[in-house]
Amino acid sequence: xxxxxxxxxxxxxxxxxxHQAQGLAxxxxxxxxxxxxxxxxxxxxxxxxxxVTSADIAAERAFRDLVHSxxxxxxxxxxxxxxxxxxxxxxxxxxxxxxxxxxxxxxKIPVYxxxxxxxxxTKPLVGLIDHSVLDLRCCGAFGLGxxxxxxRILLSDFESQLDGSERVAISAPANFIRxxxxxxxxxxxxxxxxxxxxxxxxxxxxxTIVGAYDAMIEWNIREWDVAAxxxxxxxxxxxYRLLRQSDREDGSVYCxxxxxPRVVSSIVRLFHEQE
Amino acid sequence: xxxxxxxxxxxxxxxxxxHQAQGLAxxxxxxxxxxxxxxxxxxxxxxxxxxVTSADIAAERAFRDLVHSxxxxxxxxxxxxxxxxxxxxxxxxxxxxxxxxxxxxxxKIPVYxxxxxxxxxTKPLVGLIDHSVLDLRCCGAFGLGxxxxxxRILLSDFESQLDGSERVAISAPANFIRxxxxxxxxxxxxxxxxxxxxxxxxxxxxxTIVGAYDAMIEWNIREWDVAAxxxxxxxxxxxYRLLRQSDREDGSVYCxxxxxPRVVSSIVRLFHEQE
Numbered sequence: 001x002x003x004x005x006x007x008x009x010x011x012x013x014x015x016x017x018x019h020q021a022q023g024l025a026x027x028x029x030x031x032x033x034x035x036x037x038x039x040x041x042x043x044x045x046x047x048x049x050x051x052v053t054s055a056d057i058a059a060e061r062a063f064r065d066l067v068h069s070x071x072x073x074x075x076x077x078x079x080x081x082x083x084x085x086x087x088x089x090x091x092x093x094x095x096x097x098x099x100x101x102x103x104x105x106x107x108k109i110p111v112y113x114x115x116x117x118x119x120x121x122t123k124p125l126v127g128l129i130d131h132s133v134l135d136l137r138c139c140g141a142f143g144l145g146x147x148x149x150x151x152r153i154l155l156s157d158f159e160s161q162l163d164g165s166e167r168v169a170i171s172a173p174a175n176f177i178r179x180x181x182x183x184x185x186x187x188x189x190x191x192x193x194x195x196x197x198x199x200x201x202x203x204x205x206x207x208t209i210v211g212a213y214d215a216m217i218e219w220n221i222r223e224w225d226v227a228a229x230x231x232x233x234x235x236x237x238x239x240y241r242l243l244r245q246s247d248r249e250d251g252s253v254y255c256x257x258x259x260x261p262r263v264v265s266s267i268v269r270l271f272h273e274q275e
Numbered sequence: 276x277x278x279x280x281x282x283x284x285x286x287x288x289x290x291x292x293x294h295q296a297q298g299l300a301x302x303x304x305x306x307x308x309x310x311x312x313x314x315x316x317x318x319x320x321x322x323x324x325x326x327v328t329s330a331d332i333a334a335e336r337a338f339r340d341l342v343h344s345x346x347x348x349x350x351x352x353x354x355x356x357x358x359x360x361x362x363x364x365x366x367x368x369x370x371x372x373x374x375x376x377x378x379x380x381x382x383k384i385p386v387y388x389x390x391x392x393x394x395x396x397t398k399p400l401v402g403l404i405d406h407s408v409l410d411l412r413c414c415g416a417f418g419l420g421x422x423x424x425x426x427r428i429l430l431s432d433f434e435s436q437l438d439g440s441e442r443v444a445i446s447a448p449a450n451f452i453r454x455x456x457x458x459x460x461x462x463x464x465x466x467x468x469x470x471x472x473x474x475x476x477x478x479x480x481x482x483t484i485v486g487a488y489d490a491m492i493e494w495n496i497r498e499w500d501v502a503a504x505x506x507x508x509x510x511x512x513x514x515y516r517l518l519r520q521s522d523r524e525d526g527s528v529y530c531x532x533x534x535x536p537r538v539v540s541s542i543v544r545l546f547h548e549q550e
Binding site for chain 2: 103104107108109110134167172173174176177183186187190191193194195196197198199200207212213
């Protein structure tokens with residue numbers, strides 16, 4: 001890992017940021033639980049037609065307030081972007097998706113979760129995905145490994161040949177056609193990996209990071225959706241590959257694949273063959 | 276519902292069978308929990324390449340023993356078919372899939388569940404799906420309604436037009452090609468309903484029965500996989516349509532769609548258009 005810019009941040013400091021991420025996740029989790037128990041959850045449709053609830057808003061508010069008190073100089077990027085980034089040029093940027101999978105959250109399908117990350121000079125330093133309703137938390141930091149509920153994750157690669165029985169999670173076809181593109185790559189993957197899974201929430205990321213799925217393909221998603229996965233999967237022993245970044249008027253969108261290295265490589269090849 | 280053969284079974288008797296199904300589910304759930312906690316879960320690959328664990332075997336054994344003591348004259352059909360049906364020609368047939376979604380169970384992804392049904396003269400009388408790890412139980416009986424954790428389910432149809440935003444769950448592409456067929460219908464559905472979901476376990480059935488998904492398409496599955504869904508979705512206010520039954524050497528396989536009536540109708544049309 002020599003030459004990685006993230007080594008500029010000392011190990012103790014990284015450990016401290018990981019600790020801060022845990023505190024931020026606790027804060028989000030208790031805020032969301034309070035909103036749900038309050039029984040007055042309000043749901044709204046955003047300009048991009050995705051859903052937002054009063055729990056998303058309250059959790060991102062709580063996150064922003066706590067980050068501001070912990071490190072007033074850090075930047076903050078949030079899905080609900082309640083306000084502009086207080087420090088857009090800072091080296092350290094905290095990133096939050098308070099509820100990834102809001103549609104499933106509204107329907108009480110527990111595949112949603114809170115995604116928290118800290119990036120340093122655009123590189124992911126700390127990542128955390130919290131599924132408080134499933135009592136699962138996956139977190140990690142550059143050089144410090146990744147854990148699930150405190151237990152170290154050691155993602156092994158396959159001993160066996162790739163044989164089409166791999167379990168591959170993928171974004172819904174809706175993500176593929178979101179910007180007037182075709183779902184051709186989705187169909188290629190469905191043909192090649194018939195044991196496909198589509199959960200529509202970051203629980204699929206967690207399943208991949210811990211090895212319960214062999215790989216995951218995220219398509220046309222936002223920075224906050226994928227902010228934690230890269231460092232988590234790499235620290236777990238897996239591989240993360242960005243397939244495409246498109247800079248749009250309303251921000252960048254990303255296509256990425258991650259998971260067990262051999263499955264990731266085979267999907268990367270499939271992606272380049274079609275281009 | 277006049278003329279339905281299931282009216283031959285009195286309402287009180289149906290209520291009693293529903294009660295028995297609950298007891299059978301409790302028995303299966305505690306057996307599975309015991310096996311998991313025992314820490315000696317063994318996994319094996321069956322002739323059809325699907326997985327079976329010692330928890331599947333133990334739960335079906337416990338189910339068979341309890342059915343035998345409750346109603347020695349009833350038939351029993353089980354996924355692990357530990358022995359032949361003791362009463363294959365009986366009017367009442369208890370059906371069990373001890374763990375539907377064994378692959379996900381092995382990987383601790385909580386979309387699996389126990390499916391229990393009682394059929395009378397081949398018609399579904401009682402249905403139950405239990406997700407003990409999620410603390411969710413969906414059950415119902417002909418003419419008595421369906422409940423989730425004791426609360427009556429009332430599935431409404433859409434007010435709005437069908438607009439492609441419906442959430443449709445579907446079997447994995449692997450199910451479509453299982454018997455050397457193509458996955459053409461899978462792809463048609465992916466094109467028509469981009470908000471697709473694939474969970475690989477009966478939790479997708481439960482989500483559809485309670486209205487969290489709008490419809491579900493099950494493809495090339497066995498009697499025990501779908502034994503409970505029909506009566507549950509109909510009693511919840513939805514519709515169930517068998518699309519195809521194929522009688523194979525090793526038993527029948529079924530293709531079905533169920534959920535909100537308008538979405539079900541539109542999928543049935545799509546299925547017949549392609550034929």
